[in-house]
Each structure stands twice: as structure tokens, then as C-alpha cells.
Amino acid sequence: MDRLAATAVEKILAGERLSPMEALALWDLDLLLLGSLARRVRFRLHPERVVTFVSDRNINYTNICLSGCRFCAFYRPPGHPGGYVLSREELARKLAETRELGGTGILLQGGLHPDLPLSFYEDLVAFIRGYGLQVHGFSPPEIVFFAHQSGLGLKEVLRRLMAAGLTSIPGGGAEILCDGVRRLLSPGKATAAQWLQVMETAHRLGLRTTATMMFGHLETRAERTEHLLKLRELQDRTGGFTAFIPWTFQPGGTALGGEAVGAHEYLRTLAVSRLVLDNIPHLQVSWVTQGDKVAQVALEFGADDFGSTMIEENVVAATGVTFRLSREEIVRLISQAGYTPRQRDHLYRPVEGNIREARPAQASAGAFPPETPPEGAAAPQPPAGGERGNSACPPGTSAPWPPPDAIPVALIARVGAHRDFLDRGVEYEGSRLLTTPFGQANPVHVFRQGGLRFAVLSRHGEAGYEVSAPFVNDRANLYALKTLGVRRILAWCAPGAINPAMAPGHLVVPHDILDETTHGPYTFFPGRGPGFIRHQPVFCPSLRRALLAALEGCPFPVHDGGVYAATTGPRLETVAEIRKLKLLGGDLVGQTLVPEVFLARELELCYVALCYVVNFAEGVAPRPYQPGVLFEGLATEEETARVQAVEAAFGELALKLLPALATATEECFCSRLMERYRRRGDLGEDWRTWFP
Ligand code: SF4
Numbered sequence: 001m002d003r004l005a006a007t008a009v010e011k012i013l014a015g016e017r018l019s020p021m022e023a024l025a026l027w028d029l030d031l032l033l034l035g036s037l038a039r040r041v042r043f044r045l046h047p048e049r050v051v052t053f054v055s056d057r058n059i060n061y062t063n064i065c066l067s068g069c070r071f072c073a074f075y076r077p078p079g080h081p082g083g084y085v086l087s088r089e090e091l092a093r094k095l096a097e098t099r100e101l102g103g104t105g106i107l108l109q110g111g112l113h114p115d116l117p118l119s120f121y122e123d124l125v126a127f128i129r130g131y132g133l134q135v136h137g138f139s140p141p142e143i144v145f146f147a148h149q150s151g152l153g154l155k156e157v158l159r160r161l162m163a164a165g166l167t168s169i170p171g172g173g174a175e176i177l178c179d180g181v182r183r184l185l186s187p188g189k190a191t192a193a194q195w196l197q198v199m200e201t202a203h204r205l206g207l208r209t210t211a212t213m214m215f216g217h218l219e220t221r222a223e224r225t226e227h228l229l230k231l232r233e234l235q236d237r238t239g240g241f242t243a244f245i246p247w248t249f250q251p252g253g254t255a256l257g258g259e260a261v262g263a264h265e266y267l268r269t270l271a272v273s274r275l276v277l278d279n280i281p282h283l284q285v286s287w288v289t290q291g292d293k294v295a296q297v298a299l300e301f302g303a304d305d306f307g308s309t310m311i312e313e314n315v316v317a318a319t320g321v322t323f324r325l326s327r328e329e330i331v332r333l334i335s336q337a338g339y340t341p342r343q344r345d346h347l348y349r350p351v352e353g354n355i356r357e358a359r360p361a362q363a364s365a366g367a368f369p370p371e372t373p374p375e376g377a378a379a380p381q382p383p384a385g386g387e388r389g390n391s392a393c394p395p396g397t398s399a400p401w402p403p404p405d406a407i408p409v410a411l412i413a414r415v416g417a418h419r420d421f422l423d424r425g426v427e428y429e430g431s432r433l434l435t436t437p438f439g440q441a442n443p444v445h446v447f448r449q450g451g452l453r454f455a456v457l458s459r460h461g462e463a464g465y466e467v468s469a470p471f472v473n474d475r476a477n478l479y480a481l482k483t484l485g486v487r488r489i490l491a492w493c494a495p496g497a498i499n500p501a502m503a504p505g506h507l508v509v510p511h512d513i514l515d516e517t518t519h520g521p522y523t524f525f526p527g528r529g530p531g532f533i534r535h536q537p538v539f540c541p542s543l544r545r546a547l548l549a550a551l552e553g554c555p556f557p558v559h560d561g562g563v564y565a566a567t568t569g570p571r572l573e574t575v576a577e578i579r580k581l582k583l584l585g586g587d588l589v590g591q592t593l594v595p596e597v598f599l600a601r602e603l604e605l606c607y608v609a610l611c612y613v614v615n616f617a618e619g620v621a622p623r624p625y626q627p628g629v630l631f632e633g634l635a636t637e638e639e640t641a642r643v644q645a646v647e648a649a650f651g652e653l654a655l656k657l658l659p660a661l662a663t664a665t666e667e668c669f670c671s672r673l674m675e676r677y678r679r680r681g682d683l684g685e686d687w688r689t690w691f692p
Contacts, residue, residue: 005029012037012275015044020229023276027221031268038271038302045281046304048422051339052282053330054346056105056136057098057311061086061124065111067141069186071175071217073253075111085113088127095131101311102327105346108137109172112188118150118157122164129165136210136346137161139172140198141190154201162207168346169202171211171245176219177227184218185256196234203240206466208347210243211280215269216261217249224269228276235279242348243282243305246273247289263294267301274302282348287325296337305348306330306341349443349462350431406485407446409662410455411654412477412596413492415465418445418456420651429453434480437691438524439473441480454658455486459592469569469591470519478599479524482687487671488543488606488661491597492650495564495590496572496617496634498582504635505642506557508611509547513538514565514586515594522595524602524691530677531602538597543608546664550657556612556646562587564611566594572631575619589617603687606670608661612646615639 001009004025008018018026026034064083065075076083098106106128125135138146138161147157158166175185177192190198199209211231215224235241246269251258266286274283284305287295295306309327325333334341343351411417422428429446445456457477461467481489495508502508513535523531537544551558565586567573573581573589581589593609600607615635616623626633635643677683683690 001029008275009033009037012041017278018276020225023229023272024222024225026272026275027225027268031264031271034268034271034275035301038274039300041274041278042283042302042304049339050342051299051304051306051334051337052342052344052348052350053306053309053327053334054105054344055101055103055309055311055327055351056107056134056346057094057103058107058109058308059086059091059094059128061091061108061110062113062116063111064113066114067112067186067188069189070256071185071214071249071251071254073250078114085116091124091127095128095133098133098311099131101309103133103309103311104343104351105134105136105167107170107308108135109139109142109170112142112145114149116149118146118152118160121146122160125161125164125166134167134346135165136168136170137166139170140195141173143169143198143202144190144194154198155205158198158202158205158207162205166207168242169199169207169209171199171209171241174212174227175214176223177213177230178219178223181217181219181223192230196230199240200234200238203234203238206471208240208242208466210245210284211241212244213246213269213273214249215246216265217251217256217258224272225276228273232277232279235277239279241280243284244273244277244280245284245286245307246270247286250289260289263290263297266290266294267298270298270303271301292325292329292333296333299334299337299339305344306334345433349433350445351433402485402487405453406487407453407455408486409452409488409490409658410444410457410481410484410486411490411492411658412457412459412481413650413654414494414647415458415460416462417458417492417650418447418462420654421445421447421456424651424655426655432480432484434476434483436476436479436483438475438479441473441476442467444480444484446484449655450659452659452662454662455481455484457481459596470517472592472596474596474599475521475524478596478603478605479691482603482605486605488540488664489600489608490543490547490654490657490661491593491607491609492654493590493592493609493611494614495588495611496615496620497587497613498565498578498589498617498620499562499587500616500620502559502562502587502613503557503642504613504615504639505646506559506613507551507554507646508559508562508588508613509544509551510564510588510593510609510611511537511539511544511561512563513594513597514563514581514584516581517566517568517591517594519568520595522598524599529682530674530690533601533673533676535598535601538601539608540606540668540670542664542666542668542670543606543661546660547608547610547657550660554653555649562611564593564609565589567591572634573618578617578619581617588613601670601673604671604673606666606668610657612643614643 004022005028008022008025011018062085063074063076064078128135143157147154174195177195179192182192202209213227248261248266250260282305283303284307285295285298285303288310309330331341345351427448429448432444434441442457447454459472525531548560563586565581567589569591588611597607615631623634674683
């Protein structure tokens, strides 16, 4: 082993990042050594022996394509008799079938068709979302093409597709991100820089994407390494890639021809990918090109995801390679390999049973080709019951509320909070993905401990910090919790201290709010009468008492009372702003409890907050500016260690506090805050009738 390769191995074992030269040196390592290193990294990133998969269908809306890629056996040039644009009728049939088979999404891609307007793609997305399916759609070359055709910028095209309901973007069309190779393979398609630019723009707009690499054709291993390094660099800046999927070129029926590389090279590339891409969370096997046996072996070479059930696949099939696996076979293959299979959605969120995300149908009378249903047949409609997620008690129905299996108490907390309970082995009932009249809620995870059912929702998303404070959909989150029967909420948050007595690592149960935010929305009833309600006390007094009692004996200092000053993030406040908040009576400053607490009150939920102080606010204690560290050095190392101790105790603490809150005596008016509007007839007795 040469010196660079030896250094690379040492660095991997120490959890350090590889330099470009060290990454290149990996290719010469023994295959089994590479596999064991990649496996080690996989378990460092995902300690559970779980392999995820998604149940979806590939739909190719057209095979007519101007690009003429030399590796592609799927496309037909414009005017070719074998060209097609999928009819709405055929699409509706495929969507209904996907739902029947338990699919949660559609991987939507197509050729670069010269005549379809942007509204065609918007309608396509909205139509699919109307069936309660996610749309993982349009690879970067398609987006570049749409922008070119429409005369709009990439950002505007992406915004319009997002508004239509696009869930995420697949990483197709990357091939090898080196223009020398691309010029030979696919001269009519997006350049490497354009591919990366689409992904960066999408990530900055909040869309998650995957990344792919098609290898084993004209490229060198050095070019594969360059491809990986370009992805790693972009991921460092945006954090928007969820997964990487390398797959091998299939030469059958293509202009390029040649031989497919074997399993040895596939596994080597997979392992190198895991080792270089230290910042992309998931690595997917490609059973569609490798077959089921190699896919099982790939789980020992760094992969943690089995990809899609692919109810339908056309592009690889066009080359003559037709591996097919049902959902049951995937589950069996993962289990046989010694892992627990877990179904996920296109955002890598767990899916339980047949739970699906849904949106109301939005198909417009736009440019989607009109179809006449067959004689005597009804026009395709979104399936009934799929428009409001899987709630046990769909809003607007006459089903009893709270539902018989109501979840009495919920925790709204930090990123990935549910993992604290998974790690502690708390009984897990699964997750709920609910779409509300106010949009998509974050996943709600349901646990059971000692007879108590409780829900956990991550306010800012479940990986990284997906949704910063002003952009959290508080209305959807609270509506979803209420739908599940939740009546009491513990809100966990991490403010800075204005009051120097509340030091980092201390807990505070605030008693009042000072709202200095400007973002909203602050009400469920914009432009209507309700919502004019008293906010004293703003936190539920019954829950405050129960919380303080349950915190007795807690190892961290606890403050009974404090004014939480809410500001609009995501930036931190200036010294002058903190001085102002102090003069106004603020003890803590943060960006999360408003408008959450106000909205909770409009839904007549008991709501209490528990703050753990993470730093002194700007100017409260002198702190030198340190670029590159958390909050640019606003907290010292010692303070950070104290905060980390609280974070480490979070799960245990919550398991003690939630039962106390669930059983607290109700001596509050929280459940009657909208009584005045009920009496006036502005609101019905059943809260589910309050929202159109
Ligand atoms: S790979 Fe995509 S862009 Fe290239 S020819 Fe095939 S359909 Fe067209």
C-alpha cells in the first residue's frame, strides 16, 4: 500500500475527511478492505441495522427527446413513429395502480421534448399530487431545458414547479460531471456546471435532491473521483443532497455500445463513493442494473438504502436489462441480508403502512393534453380519502373527536428529536404524514411508554436544519397534532439569555412572551373575526405548574418564569436590539415560540414551553468573534459543554416530563379560548368545521 493510500485508511479510521489525492488513492486498495472501510463509515452514519427503501413507480412522460445521448436506448427523436407523450388517461391508470400497490411517490422524468410548455409540467405535477403521491421529478437537464424553452430563469422554473407540488428532484443526467466526458456522451445535454447550478438553486429554494453517477463507459477513475469531489463540495455549501446513487452504464441497444462493467468494479465504486462523500447521508444500491444478489452484497460496501420498488421502469429496460423486484421481494432481500427493512418516502422520512402524503387535486385546464375518457367510463379522479393524509379522524367528517386512539400529549422539539426515543428503545408506533388545509405538516412520530402515547414533531425538520425559524409551517404542524387528538403540547426550544442569571445550560419555564417578530402568519383566521383572544396567561397555567413540579430534582438549574422575547430570524440580533429587548423586559431571546404559541391557543391546545439556554445573547457577555464555529463564538467551549450535557439528557428528561403533563389536572381555560366565537355562531362546535 503506498503512502497516500495508507494515510487515506488512517484518516477514514479516525473519521477525517480525505483530500482529493487521498480519494484518488482509494481505487488501488484491496476490494474487501475498501468494503470494510465503507461499511464502517456506513455504521458510523447510520448505527441501526436498518435498510430503507421507497415504494414508487418510474413514469416517463415522454420518450421524445432532442438530446440524442449516445448511452440512451430509450429516447426517440421528434417525428419518430415510436415517440409518445403519455396521455392523461394512461397516467391516471398508472397513478391509481401505484396507490393500490402501496406506492407513496412517482419518479417522474422524460425526454427533452421540443413542443411542451412549462404549464404542461406544472399540470403534470399537480395532477399526480392530486392522487396523494409525492413527485420526485425532473432531473437537472430537464430543468435547464425548461428554463431555455420558457425563457425563464432556473429559479423561476423551480419555484413554479414547487408551487405545483414538486417534492424533490432526482439526480439523473449527471452521468460523469466532467465536460470532456459529457461532450462525447451527451453533447446536447446540460453541462456539468449547469447540472450543479440546478442542484444548488434547488437546495437554496429548500428542495431536497439526490445525486447520481453513471459510470463504466468512457470515463477514467480519476474522472469518477472528480465527480464525487464536486458533489462533496456542493453538499458542503448547501446540505441539500439526501442520497447518492451510482449505477453502471448498460450498453444494450445504445449508440455507444461496449461491455458493461462487472460487480467487482461496481462494488469498488460504491465503497469509494461512501468514503469520499462523507457529507451525503444515504448511499443507494442499484439493483435495477446489478440484480438482487449483488444488491445484497452492496449492503456490505457502504450502502444503506435499497432504492425503489420500481413498479415500472423503462429507461434501463430499454437496454434489455430487466431485473424486477416487488415490495415483498425487497423486504425479503433486505431481511435475508441481516437488516431490518424500513419503508421511507422520497424525503427519506419513515412511512408506516399505507400512510401517504396527499394534496388536493390541482389539475388545471392548462396545457396538459385533454383526454376523453373511454365511453361509459368516468373521467379519472383522485382516489377518495387521499386528500388529507391518513388521519385517524379526517377533518370535516362526523367521526368523533378526539378520536378513540387519541394521542394526549405531544413534544415539539429540535431537529430529529424522535431519534432520542428510538435510541432509548421506546416503543415506536410509527409516523404520520399529514397534509392539512394549511399545507404539509412535518412528520409526527408516535411512541408509547408505560401506557402513555405521545407524539414527537421536529419543528425545523429531521435532518440538518431544513426549515429555519421564520419558515416553519406552524399552522400545519399544530393542525396535524390536533387532528391526532393531541390536547397538550410541550415546546422545547433553545434561546439565548438576555438576563445574565440565566446562563447557558440552564432550564427556563417562561411565563410570558414579548413578540418582536414580523413574519407570521399569526392566526388560523386571516381576514376573519375569530382570533381576537386574550393572551394572559399566554402559557397554560396547569401545564406550567405540572412542568415545574416534574422538574424538581433535575440536575440542571431551573428558572421558574422569564419573558421570552421572540424575534424574526434566521439572523441573530445585534447588540442594540438585545439592549432594546432588555429594556422591554425580555429575559430570553429566540425565534421559535412565536407564532406557535398563539396558534396553539387558537386551536384551544394547552401549551407550555421549556427553554434550555444555549448562549448569552449578543453583548450580554463579551465574546470574541470566531469565524467558522457555532454562532461565531457566541458561546465559550465550557458553555457549549454545559449545553451539550442538557442536550444529551433531553430524551430522558422528556420521558419524565411528558407523563406529568399528560396527567396534570386541568385548571385552565385553554379548551375554551374560542368559546366567545362559538357562542356568537362564528365557529361551529366541532373545530374541524372551522376551516374551509
Ligand atoms: S438520456 Fe435523457 S436526455 Fe439523453 S437521450 Fe435519453 S431521454 Fe434524452
